[in-house]
Amino acid sequence: MDAATIYGILATAKGFKEISRRKIKKVPSLRGRTILNVFYENSTRTRVSFELAAKRLSADGVNISASGSAVAKGESLLDMAQTLNAMQADAVIIRHSSSGAPHYLADRISARVINAGDGLHEHPSQALLDIMTIWEKFDELDGLNVAIVGDIAHSRVARSNLIAMKTLGMNVRVAGPATLIPRELAAVYGCEVCDSVSQAVEGADVVMALRLQKERMNSGLLPSLREYSVEYGINAKLLKTTGDNAILMHPGPVNRGVELSADIVDGQRSVILDQVENGVAVRCALLYLILGGSQP
Amino acid sequence: MKKTIYDATEIQQALNRMADSFPMSSTDAPWAVVGIRRGGEHLAARLATLLGQRVGAEIPVGYVDITLYRDDGFGPNDWPEVGVTEIPFPLKEHTIILVDDVLYTGRTVRAAIDAIIDYGRPKAIRLAVLVDRGLRELPFRADSAGFELKTTPNEHVDVLLSADGGEGDQVTVGPRGNGEEVQQ
Amino acid sequence: MSILIQNGRLIDPVNATDKLADIRIQNGKIAEIAAAKSLNPGPDEELIDATGKWVSPGFIDLHAYLREPGEEYKEDLESGGKAALAGGFTTVVVMPNTHPVIDNAEHVQYILARSRALGLCEFLPAGALSVQRKGKNLAPLAEMQKAGAVCFTDADRAIANGQLMRNAMEYSTDFGMTLFSHAQDEALCSDGHMNEGAASTRLGLRGMPCVAEESIVARDAMLAEYTGAKLHFSHLSAAGSVARVAQAQQAGAAVTAEVGAHHLLLTEEDVDGFDTSAKLNPPLRTEDDRLALIDGIRTGVLCAISSNHAPHNSVEKDVTFASAEFGASGLQTVLPAAIKLVDEHDISPLVALGCLTSGPASILGLESGGLACESTANVTIIDPKENWEFTPERNLSKSTNSPFLGKTLKGRVLKTIAKGKVVFTV
Numbered sequence: 001m002d003a004a005t006i007y008g009i010l011a012t013a014k015g016f017k018e019i020s021r022r023k024i025k026k027v028p029s030l031r032g033r034t035i036l037n038v039f040y041e042n043s044t045r046t047r048v049s050f051e052l053a054a055k056r057l058s059a060d061g062v063n064i065s066a067s068g069s070a071v072a073k074g075e076s077l078l079d080m081a082q083t084l085n086a087m088q089a090d091a092v093i094i095r096h097s098s099s100g101a102p103h104y105l106a107d108r109i110s111a112r113v114i115n116a117g118d119g120l121h122e123h124p125s126q127a128l129l130d131i132m133t134i135w136e137k138f139d140e141l142d143g144l145n146v147a148i149v150g151d152i153a154h155s156r157v158a159r160s161n162l163i164a165m166k167t168l169g170m171n172v173r174v175a176g177p178a179t180l181i182p183r184e185l186a187a188v189y190g191c192e193v194c195d196s197v198s199q200a201v202e203g204a205d206v207v208m209a210l211r212l213q214k215e216r217m218n219s220g221l222l223p224s225l226r227e228y229s230v231e232y233g234i235n236a237k238l239l240k241t242t243g244d245n246a247i248l249m250h251p252g253p254v255n256r257g258v259e260l261s262a263d264i265v266d267g268q269r270s271v272i273l274d275q276v277e278n279g280v281a282v283r284c285a286l287l288y289l290i291l292g293g294s295q296p
Numbered sequence: 297m298k299k300t301i302y303d304a305t306e307i308q309q310a311l312n313r314m315a316d317s318f319p320m321s322s323t324d325a326p327w328a329v330v331g332i333r334r335g336g337e338h339l340a341a342r343l344a345t346l347l348g349q350r351v352g353a354e355i356p357v358g359y360v361d362i363t364l365y366r367d368d369g370f371g372p373n374d375w376p377e378v379g380v381t382e383i384p385f386p387l388k389e390h391t392i393i394l395v396d397d398v399l400y401t402g403r404t405v406r407a408a409i410d411a412i413i414d415y416g417r418p419k420a421i422r423l424a425v426l427v428d429r430g431l432r433e434l435p436f437r438a439d440s441a442g443f444e445l446k447t448t449p450n451e452h453v454d455v456l457l458s459a460d461g462g463e464g465d466q467v468t469v470g471p472r473g474n475g476e477e478v479q480q
Numbered sequence: 481m482s483i484l485i486q487n488g489r490l491i492d493p494v495n496a497t498d499k500l501a502d503i504r505i506q507n508g509k510i511a512e513i514a515a516a517k518s519l520n521p522g523p524d525e526e527l528i529d530a531t532g533k534w535v536s537p538g539f540i541d542l543h544a545y546l547r548e549p550g551e552e553y554k555e556d557l558e559s560g561g562k563a564a565l566a567g568g569f570t571t572v573v574v575m576p577n578t579h580p581v582i583d584n585a586e587h588v589q590y591i592l593a594r595s596r597a598l599g600l601c602e603f604l605p606a607g608a609l610s611v612q613r614k615g616k617n618l619a620p621l622a623e624m625q626k627a628g629a630v631c632f633t634d635a636d637r638a639i640a641n642g643q644l645m646r647n648a649m650e651y652s653t654d655f656g657m658t659l660f661s662h663a664q665d666e667a668l669c670s671d672g673h674m675n676e677g678a679a680s681t682r683l684g685l686r687g688m689p690c691v692a693e694e695s696i697v698a699r700d701a702m703l704a705e706y707t708g709a710k711l712h713f714s715h716l717s718a719a720g721s722v723a724r725v726a727q728a729q730q731a732g733a734a735v736t737a738e739v740g741a742h743h744l745l746l747t748e749e750d751v752d753g754f755d756t757s758a759k760l761n762p763p764l765r766t767e768d769d770r771l772a773l774i775d776g777i778r779t780g781v782l783c784a785i786s787s788n789h790a791p792h793n794s795v796e797k798d799v800t801f802a803s804a805e806f807g808a809s810g811l812q813t814v815l816p817a818a819i820k821l822v823d824e825h826d827i828s829p830l831v832a833l834g835c836l837t838s839g840p841a842s843i844l845g846l847e848s849g850g851l852a853c854e855s856t857a858n859v860t861i862i863d864p865k866e867n868w869e870f871t872p873e874r875n876l877s878k879s880t881n882s883p884f885l886g887k888t889l890k891g892r893v894l895k896t897i898a899k900g901k902v903v904f905t906v
Contacts, residue, residue, distance in 0.1 A: 008375050015361065015378030024414045027364040057364075077800060098800035099684040100754030119802065121684030156684055184678040285378075292376065294369035 016284035030057035053283035127160035142169035150210030175200035298470030310442030315346035328390035335397035365407035387416035402434035488530025493834030494850025508900035538570025538858030540840035543786035550579025561600030570858035577635035583608035585627035633660035649709035668692035690718035701728035717762035719772030738784035761806035783839035791879030819891030
């Protein structure tokens with residue numbers, strides 16, 4: 001996706017943000033289309049966001065929640081694809097624990113496929129809403145300083161953001177436990193890997209903290225949550241070293257006291273709730289741009 | 297190939313005629329003006345000013361973006377520009393004068409009315425257009441039209457309007473180019 | 481039955497010959513070799529005009545998974561045999577990870593009996609190194625060797641327990657056995673699906689780092705030196721592994737190594753788009769690794785190219801990348817790797833074809849007479865210049881998981897002769 005496309009999507013999303021603030025939060029643009037949410041991983045936030053987006057466009061959004069061990073291996077994704085074709089869906093929004101699952105589906109079904117997060121690979125709509133939130137606070141994105149902190153290795157949010165930010169010319173610094181930062185990160189995404197969180201955060205305009213999952217402790221990648229929060233958590237003191245109008249972001253849900261100290265989550269710099277609101281707007285824009293054309 | 301058929305002076309005169317057709321004494325009052333983006337924006341503001349002068353009070357102005365209400369989607373190579381609808385006054389207390397530069401098939405008006413109704417329930421909606429070029433596809437009629445033109449489908453009517461009525465204002469008619477939208 | 485191959489370029493790495501020649505085959509053996517165009521055709525003799533073509537000893541594959549017994553839906557010895565012949569192979573070592581596992585004399589005999597009955601290429605059984613391939617106890621190696629097993633390996637499972645590997649090596653020295661090692665630290669590869677590197681970072685797939693292979697290559701090479709065993713490394717994939725094998729060879733250990741054809745032609749970039757036919761174990765690595773493997777052939781550290789033919793059904797491969805089984809089908813696409821070495825990497829045909837003939841033969845201790853009089857007539861005739869498309873119709877395997885399906889390759893097997901009979905013609 002080039003920069004022009006990103007800005008185009010965000011401009012469209014801005015229009016949709018206004019609709020979500022009206023009393024009647026609905027426009028007829030995708031009236032009668034069928035949009036299926038196929039979520040193989042649990043997710044309230046993203047699923048509801050896409051669901052609302054579909055409904056705001058007057059489409060029929062239906063949820064297919066497919067979790068469970070038999071399905072977890074991904075064997076029945078082929079069956080799912082054939083079922084989706086039979087249902088004549090216009091668009092399928094898929095979240096799956098396997099990187100590449102949306103590509104797999106897109107090769108096999110006639111509906112449009114939107115990736116709501118695949119394994120460790122990408123989460124494009126999240127990156128778009130993150131960029132939108134940043135753009136609301138800073139006019140010029142080129143050259144902006146961003147710090148991304150946390151479990152980069154397991155974060156599709158980080159990967160998608162790294163791709164978008166590189167395209168838009170932002171300077172990204174990354175910090176986190178060495179076991180959670182892929183060795184080739186700098187080479188692949190053109191970001192800077194810092195030795196410490198304080199180094200990454202200093203002078204940043206945007207501080208983005210990633211969610212730490214408890215499984216990482218079980219896999220021997222980290223000793224404990226406590227150690228993580230001490231060495232890598234973002235707190236008020238660190239925020240003081242950032243740029244003048246710096247903002248604090250997090251894809252949610254936040255582990256208070258781990259990635260972010262409780263006081264700053266709701267603090268002045270936090271735009272976490274804006275991210276959520278922008279999520280619906282961005283997803284409206286995506287659905288509209290993908291399905292709203294005059295071609296069937 | 298394009299011909300200017302009305303110039304800035306004639307346009308201003310037409311606007312005045314349009315303002316006259318919405319008298320304060322009408323049971324429709326109080327008025328509010330809503331311009332259809334983007335052709336009706338400057339028109340709406342200027343009409344509201346003229347109305348305001350007659351009435352001796354400020355007439356509220358709003359704008360409605362109909363991109364998401366169109367019945368024809370957008371073309372394969374188009375990038376739709378979704379503008380923001382602003383209606384900064386309570387709909388149910390006003391009669392809306394819906395304003396656009398050109399009235400043609402009527403589909404834009406249909407979309408605008410749907411957008412406004414989603415916002416709320418106005419007392420009534422009246423339609424004011426600068427140019428009515430005929431060739432309706434839906435049953436709409438302008439309550440006030442600055443000019444009435446007889447045109448054919450392979451002609452294109454262009455309205456150039458500024459915010460304050462400068463020399464460059466004009467209405468032109470010319471042959472239709474390729475890929476021009478037919479909504480209005 | 482008499483065959484006369486006329487005017488071909490005879491390239492015999494076993495006897496180090498590279499010359500234009502006529503070859504006569506009679507009664508299953510090479511009867512006569514003479515200067516090109518000098519032999520007169522006899523009555524009823526089948527004539528093969530090999531002008532502009534290469535004539536090589538039949539290829540020997542050290543590593544193929546033919547899925548019989550137990551998984552015949554993916555492949556069996558018959559379909560695998562036909563694919564092998566189409567790839568120029570007259571001898572194939574079949575891996576023991578079947579169901580049941582080839583870990584005793586009876587099962588070894590089964591493979592040999594089937595080989596005789598089918599009369600296609602010759603199948604040589606590899607016996608499992610540990611009972612049931614569980615990596616705990618030694619399988620009856622001597623018994624299997626007497627029954628005809630040519631080497632021992634747990635196939636696609638690494639021997640995690642150093643003690644077991646040492647024991648197997650020490651035991652094997654009494655019998656002159658050759659052990660094949662699938663060198664991989666499984667714990668370092670847990671949940672990995674491709675090479676750990678830039679591509680895996682980009683694709684969001686967990687990786688299997690080079691060090692997982694290199695560390696076990698180091699361990700096993702040192703154990704081989706320590707015990708004096710004959711050790712052969714299957715399908716190496718990393719530059720560091722080649723270096724360690726070279727080191728061990730210099731120190732005098734009886735260590736040999738091979739590379740799979742796929743690793744000579746492809747890299748981790750070929751996984752792009754989540755193509756499961758490029759999901760291999762060991763994984764495709766970087767271009768630097770690929771070039772190091774080619775260099776290993778040039779210097780003689782690596783002396784064999786194997787097919788690593790691993791057929792899988794769509795049930796195993798038509799799934800998301802993380803869920804897919806490892807392995808690609810490959811018997812019919814090995815020659816193009818050798819041809820590429822000659823064309824683009826300055827390696828002589830003798831060395832390149834040596835990796836398919838003399839190299840594997842010496843690793844297994846086979847008495848391959850190459851193309852000399854009185855030796856068994858296993859001959860492969862090649863067009864080194866022909867570009868051909870590997871279409872679905874030409875694929876003789878039951879499975880379609882080849883990264884080359886539908887692609888054009890250079891270097892084609894035109895005819896394969898096994899034991900003096902033409903068994904494959906293009």
